[in-house]
Amino acid sequence: MNRVRLFRICVWGAVVLLAGFLLVSTMLPEPQAPAEASTGTARVGGPFSLTSHEGERIDNQSLTGRPYLVFFGFTHCPEICPTTLFELTDLMSELGADAEKFEALFVTVDPERDTQALLASYMTSFDSRITALRGSSEETETTLRAFSAYAAKVPLEDGQYTMDHTTGVYLVRGDGSFGGTLDMHEPRDIRLQKLRRLAGS
Amino acid sequence: MSYSNKVAIALSLASITILSSSAASAHDFSAGDIRIGHPWSRAAPAAAPVMGAYLTLTNAGPEADTLVGGSTPLAERIEIHQMSIEDGVARMRPLPDGLEVAPGSSVALAPGGIHLMFIKPARPFAEGDRIEATLEFARAGSVRVEFVVQRNAEGKPDTATDHGGHTP
Numbered sequence: 242m243n244r245v246r247l248f249r250i251c252v253w254g255a256v257v258l259l260a261g262f263l264l265v266s267t268m269l270p271e272p273q274a275p276a277e278a279s280t281g282t283a284r285v286g287g288p289f290s291l292t293s294h295e296g297e298r299i300d301n302q303s304l305t306g307r308p309y310l311v312f313f314g315f316t317h318c319p320e321i322c323p324t325t326l327f328e329l330t331d332l333m334s335e336l337g338a339d340a341e342k343f344e345a346l347f348v349t350v351d352p353e354r355d356t357q358a359l360l361a362s363y364m365t366s367f368d369s370r371i372t373a374l375r376g377s378s379e380e381t382e383t384t385l386r387a388f389s390a391y392a393a394k395v396p397l398e399d400g401q402y403t404m405d406h407t408t409g410v411y412l413v414r415g416d417g418s419f420g421g422t423l424d425m426h427e428p429r430d431i432r433l434q435k436l437r438r439l440a441g442s
Numbered sequence: 443m444s445y446s447n448k449v450a451i452a453l454s455l456a457s458i459t460i461l462s463s464s465a466a467s468a469h470d471f472s473a474g475d476i477r478i479g480h481p482w483s484r485a486a487p488a489a490a491p492v493m494g495a496y497l498t499l500t501n502a503g504p505e506a507d508t509l510v511g512g513s514t515p516l517a518e519r520i521e522i523h524q525m526s527i528e529d530g531v532a533r534m535r536p537l538p539d540g541l542e543v544a545p546g547s548s549v550a551l552a553p554g555g556i557h558l559m560f561i562k563p564a565r566p567f568a569e570g571d572r573i574e575a576t577l578e579f580a581r582a583g584s585v586r587v588e589f590v591v592q593r594n595a596e597g598k599p600d601t602a603t604d605h606g607g608h609t610p
């Protein structure tokens with residue numbers, strides 16, 4: 242009886258320990274590389290090819306040696322996309338000539354509605370150094386994959402649709418390595434610092 | 443009450459009215475038990491096909507009411523949406539049954555959450571514009587409101603204004 246009881250205590254003890262270990266290990270954040278460190282993989286910045294709102298072909302080859310930031314959005318977006326563009330406009334105006342040392346790219350995830358003409362008009366509201374890019378649905382898919390980003394068309398009841406999409410601003414250094422992301426909720430000084438570092442990369 | 447007292451009261455009421463209307467950043471509307479606090483919309487990029495708008499609803503009555511929709515001569519229609527960001531992915535969905543406000547409670551429509559969406563604005567909304575609209579409630583009925591156009595939630599201009607590209 243004592244042995245059975247001891248055995249039970251041991252088994253339950255082991256179960257509790259294991260459960261605790263599993264709980265803690267799932268709750269701990271994944272070990273993450275610091276924002277400034279390169280991932281050393283091709284997960285961000287793989288091959289892509291798109292057309293600018295001014296009709297110019299831009300691909301990862303043409304960006305070789307040049308730092309850039311890139312983010313995904315669409316014009317039927319009431320909040321995040323225009324806010325990101327207005328905030329980048331503000332930051333780039335503060336950076337002045339330093340902002341000429343990198344490219345700022347806004348890739349539409351909704352090429353169906355975001356025609357080149359609409360994008361050309363939309364972009365007049367922002368810093369003229371920001372370029373909008375669009376491609377066929379295949380080219381758009383390839384670009385999303387190049388940055389491990391996500392976008393999906395979501396049909397609505399009235400025959401309209403909306404887009405779910407990744408919101409981060411990716412920074413890619415001059416040597417093509419991933420330079421972390423820009424978070425529009427972090428202090429303005431930090432964002433300026435990150436962009437200055439990008440400009441010098 | 444003497445005549446001079448009446449004049450004094452009238453004058454002080456008038457000055458209060460002037461003071462409150464000069465506080466441009468705060469404007470309220472009400473209908474029945476529903477109060478609509480500071481409706482505002484964002485300054486929109488050129489040719490923007492949609493624009494978000496925000497306000498606070500307060501229900502002082504004993505029964506729930508529901509914001510079911512709205513309209514404005516300055517856009518094709520107004521929809522009620524909810525947005526969220528999860529794992530870095532932004533999602534936006536319509537609220538087809540409208541937005542219920544429980545008795546004695548407040549609901550804020552604010553960036554990052556529930557918003558009204560102006561679909562196909564007739565022209566870009568520029569900072570300082572006032573957009574007339576009518577909101578529809580299940581109980582309180584139609585309420586005329588004015589959305590003030592701001593650059594951001596704080597209503598503060600930022601240094602990006604120079605690049606705003608608002609054509610006159």
Ligand SMILES: [Cu+2]
Binds near residue numbers: 319523558
């Ligand atoms: Cu919306």
